[in-house]
Amino acid sequence: MVPVSYYLILAAILFTIGMASFLVKRNVISVFMSIELMLNAVNLTFVAFSHMWHQVSGQIFVFFVMVVAAAEAAVGLAIIIALFRARQTLSIDQVDLMKN
Amino acid sequence: MQANPYIWQYFPLAMQILIALAMAGGMITASFLLGKHKRNKTKLSAYECGMDPVGDARGRFSVRFYMVAMLFILFDVEAVFTLPWAVIYKQLPHITGNPFFGFWEMFIYMAFVGVGLFYVWKKGILNWSNDRADL
Amino acid sequence: MHLSPLITFLLLSLLKIVVVLVITLTAVAYTVLLERKLLGRMQNRWGPSRVGPFGLLQPLADGIKLFLKEDMMPLAVERPLFVLAPLIALGCALMSIAMVPFGAPTPITVNGVTIDIGQIADVNIGLLIILGITSVGVYGIALSGWSSNNKYSLFGSLRASAQLISYELALGLSLVGVVLRAGSLRLRDIVDSQSAHGALSWNILGGFQIIAFFIYMMSAYAETNRAPFDLPEAESELVAGYHTEYSSMKFAMFFMAEYANMITVACVASVMFLGGSGSPFGHVFDHVLNNAVFNFLLPCLWFVAKVIFFIMLYIWVRATVPRFRYDQLMSFGWKFLLPIAMLNILATALAMALHSKV
């Protein structure tokens, strides 16, 4: 049987990857995807812990996280489309109208 | 049956998935190997009713497709939520002591979904025939 | 020789899988033939009749031909995705069959390992997995259209994806009613929940899921891009839709995928609504032919019968109903099927609540 710590470490790694790519990626969509990755890392953590504690609440939490992620995805895509229509670009670097 | 460990019931599934993919892959490679390859310009250009293709297919298309995608995300998640409820629905009366608990739960839930649907509907996101909707 | 239980188990299930897949593929091939035949008859012509007796070898011929055709890959395509697309499509189509209980539970024991030959994988979230795999199938179509970088393909695949995801909602919701009655996502339990009094306790009759049944059938037709919802490959508008650029076996694979999906849908439909492998007469005739072989074969027979019935239905509908317009298609899915499905869930829940006694 695989020990819980493996899952946790995996989750931590995923989270870190997500964080890193959030910071380095330059395309809005990729940035957005890296956020999703972080969320899923969290989900993994939850599931692992809920297995460890024999508590279902963790998995329920995952459910809600997924829902919220979906809602965020919907809103986020809408915003991104709006941005694209306004600016014709998806590059973070060109989203800089507001510098004093 | 009950002798086998819980996890075993997933092994056949995994195998099925692998085999299915393998089979598909095999078909592709097989046809690639068996089929002959005589290329020429016409074959290699995109099909456009025999004309020379105009530009490529990377243009922008109606925003309605995005709309449908977003709506799908939302409604699908809502649909997913109904499944666990449906699974324990039979036991809810025994847990809560009220036979209608589960029903009202889902009623309120569906009411919210319904409101959302109604809103989208009335906003005209769903009619593809005309562009009255403000997208 | 002696094998560890796990190895035995794996080997046995491998055996099951191979058998089932072979049957499925054959079924696919002959469904094509059947369709052509029936259509021919309905349109008052012969259909394929040259190759072999009654054209029975036609599928074989087609297969060989397609294998030997040159598979062209235009320069403009995204090669990896272009190749990946049919793979996903067919793969997903062949996966979900694993959940389906095609026969009565028949445990047999081979050197200490009991295994059920009535079903490949008896998983407690079977239905969920089927739905999941179906929605993964969308990727095949979307990718194919996008990767082949051709306007017809693109529009075809866009339409197809939009259509598939739209109808997936109604499809998923229509099955909730059944889950409500069964109280489980395990297909086996769902079948058992209908086995009490034969046809009378099938969900379609005894379960008052007839509405759900129709919702399911309609959205299933859309899911499989079948007439009257076959807009993605509407020849008159889009040449061949998303697989315009495909040739030889890749093209064939989309074709097979479509028919395999039909079969899966038929299986699921019969499991969910027609009591799966249960006989319409319930346990009335159990005491007549009561031996192991019959106990295994009869249910399979019933099951196959139901599946064939559904396939016939498919063909019949294709032959009779004209194609939808795209806006009609969308509004039908969103404005009619979806609300009805939601109402159906509530109605079922209410009925059960009224009947439940604490």
Next chain:
Amino acid sequence: MSNNLLALLPEIILTVAGVLIMLAEPMIAPGKSRKPLGWLAILGTIGSMGAAVQQHIVTDRAGNLPITAFYGTIQFDNFSVFFHLLIACIVLAVLLASLDYFEGPVSHAGEYFALLCFGATGMMLMTSSVELLLVFIGLEISSITTYILAGFRKGQATASESSLKYFLLGSFATAFTLYGIALAFGATGSTSLAVLAMTLHSSMTPTLALLAVAMMLIGFGFKVSAAPFHVWTPDVYQGAPAPVVALMSTAPKAAVFAVLLRLLFNGAPALRGEWLLLVTILAVASMCIGNLGALAQKDVKRLLAYSSIAHAGYLLVAFTCFQADAVSAACFYTAAYAAMNVGALLVITQLGGFDEHLRSIEDFTGVGLKRPFLTALLGFFLVSMIGIPFTGGFFGKFYVFSAAVHAGHTWLAVVGLLNSGVACFYYIRLLVALYSKPAAQKEVSVGKASPVAAVALIACALGTLALGIAPGKLLNLLQRSAPTLETGPSESELQPAAVPTSAVASITR
């Protein structure tokens, strides 16, 4: 009335109002005015206030003890009631001020009102929930609505930019919060604050819990725009519509601060020694970065953004103090800040109009001569932000820093007050600009306040003044509500929660 219903009544009322608006919105012809919907929203807000007051009455009868509902996941007490009322007031003011805010045929005003209602629901939920799952949900409801609201002026490119930035960094923060919650769950096996507290007291080496608290601090730090997690604030505030800025610079922050108070003082008092350091760092950083950053700003909304960062810093100072003091001080400061900041931004809304043609400080030069009334109000709010006595701003600072000194963190008070010294520089710059003759003769058209908006503005001003002159009443309420933080839901209330989970468990097997 059953506690369960009462516990959620304010939220329920607001939700119903929002839903009704959403239902009514598509029915109204596109060209028509959406004002009735605005009134509906106002009605809902007032209703939820009433419900909150009812809660207060009930808790009073129960002798100021917290009352829990829904298996000990919701808890209403004077604390939550205070925040409910505060949030409701903020939303009410914003609604009143933006009734006549929209123009043009496709204004989406209806959605705006609905979103305000839903956002308020989320924030209120956060303040009254003692279960991290609910906290998370409330947080998301409020965040997602504010993401949308931030980009509400569809035309402007800056609007969509600001909403994009807010969205990306907001979700980034959410991920951190979630990870923190997950770790907390891992450390204690539960996401209920009460259980958290109990377990943490017993557990010997709470490394995991510590990590969890740190992660949550990061996440919430983003939400309250505390440095070094403040990067999004200026851009978002600059691009977002002014009334929305008025909302999202106060109400969600108030809610998150409420959560932080519950989390740190109620959930993880055992780790006080550890998180104290983190909070102190956050506080100092926010104060310094906020004020120094503001010095360089020319755009007024950017300036206010930085000032809001700084104010978050002052507020965090309160967290470093002894329990009772800290809680009431933080609450009071939140209220004071809300009153003055909402007021200021609403005045800017009225002056700038929908297209916000008044942006830089230079644009505001000499406005005082054109709109004496509005400008006087704005000046008053600025004065309060500087922390000139007899205003809420001053008493808030005074109370927070006296708490800090009382806790022995005199140096924090010194840093804070020196910062407010720096702060007054940019405030006074704006204030002076308002009242001095416009340098160039460029004619800026200045909007005027509609009567309804005027009511809201005067209400804000009176609030600010009252908090400065007669804070006694509120302080009493807060000082009485503070102790309820320590007493979470009891064992017996937690038990029923086990039943459904076990049922689900039996099924997943």
Next chain:
Amino acid sequence: MNFDHTILSLIVFTPLVGAAVLALLPEREGSKLHAAAALVVTLLTFFFTLHLPTYFRYGVSGFQFEQNSVWINSPAIRYHLGVDGLSMWLVVLAGLLAPLGVLASWKAVATRTKLFYTLFLLQQVAMLGIFVSLDLFLYYGFWELSLIPMALLIAAFGRTENRRKAGVKFFLYAFIPSALLLVAMLWLYTKTGTFDFPVLAALAAKGQLATSHHALWLCSLAFLAAFAVKVPVFPLHGWLSDAVQEAPTAAVMVLAGKLGLYSILRFSFGIFPAESHYIAPLLIALGAIGIVYGALLAWVQNDLKKLAAFSTLSHVSFIVLGIFSFTILGINGGVYQILNESLIGAALFILLGLLYERYGSYDMRDYGGLATKHPWMVTMFVVTGLAAVGLPMLNGFVGEFLILAGTMQSVATHHILWTVVGTTGVIFSAAYMLTLIQKVFYGKLGVRSTEVAGFDLNAREHVELWPLAILFLVMGVASPFWIKAIDPFATSASGQVQHLISAPKHLEMETYVPATTQEVR
């Protein structure tokens, strides 16, 4: 009926109500409505302030006309007003200067009158509040409140383009130290649990404020710094000349001196006697330096306002010198000189304002030979100038004499030496004052004075100046009338400290010898 318990509130809040009324009055171009209203309000206030000297119990130490009620339970903040000999005259003074200020700006401020007079009245409120409030919190409130209107007056009604910078500069100079003041107050509160000045003073006298002397020491520094900037004491006068140059006459009249000095006398001496005494030598030195420095700079100025500014610096430094000698005479003189300085400064600035109204310049070189054109104005100028340089029979003399005498009789030789230095300031002040008068009014006609046809004092200006002139004379000859009110305070303030010197170990000791407190009370 007896107003004694409400009179102070009345005095403080009359201008506030006035300000509110003014803010509501409609504004029309060129109408004198607001000016008139402001004049009425200020006169009314002044009338109320006269109640104090009439019913004041002279020769009694401690506070009178007290009003003391709870404001906020926790933190314990009281609404505590009261005056003693120190603040009583200052209140009256402030009351007197306000109407003069209004008159002085009658013509000078033509546009935005509403804004101007509203701010002016708010400033008045703050100033009166500072003088009468005995609760630290309340006091701090008024103290901070006094900044905003002044800053706005400077920034919005300044003379040159430099006005905004001057306003902000003034504000920052005043605000940042007072932030530290707030910290110190909070610290005191946490140690003692009260903001009430009398209580704190009593505790201080018993030496029971706090155990940690370092903290107490820092505290006192925070207090002193905040006040010293407002005075301003020598090195902290950076804001003064800019502010004076920009500020309109009415504002300038109340800009420097009183507030800071009063606060030092009241709070630094009251709450930190030991510390104040300990730091006295430094301030004596600074005072002396300030006198000379100010005077010298004033001497070389061509800009009249700058000159006035630096003369102000040198005068207030005189007062600092006096009060930090901690002798009865010195403190008496100091307080008395505060009154004089304000009156003289007021007169001087009014006169300069008149010149500016006529000739539109503050540059000395533009003037000359005005004596023949404006006999009345020159008279006033001369009187003021002489009062400033401290000619016997005029008030300036009394103050300076008391101060110098006081410091001379102080015990430490260090003080004596610095006093000698300071005394030279008298000579310099005479020098610049007389040069000013000479350059402006005598000699051949200056450029401006030839081309512009200026007129002599008109009725309004007479009304502005005569009361001041008369006061110079009266206060010069009848000083005891004022001193007898101030004396008790001076005695207690110095007396306390005198004792503390005789017990020099207080700086490292635990508790004082309690005997002294009876002697003081």
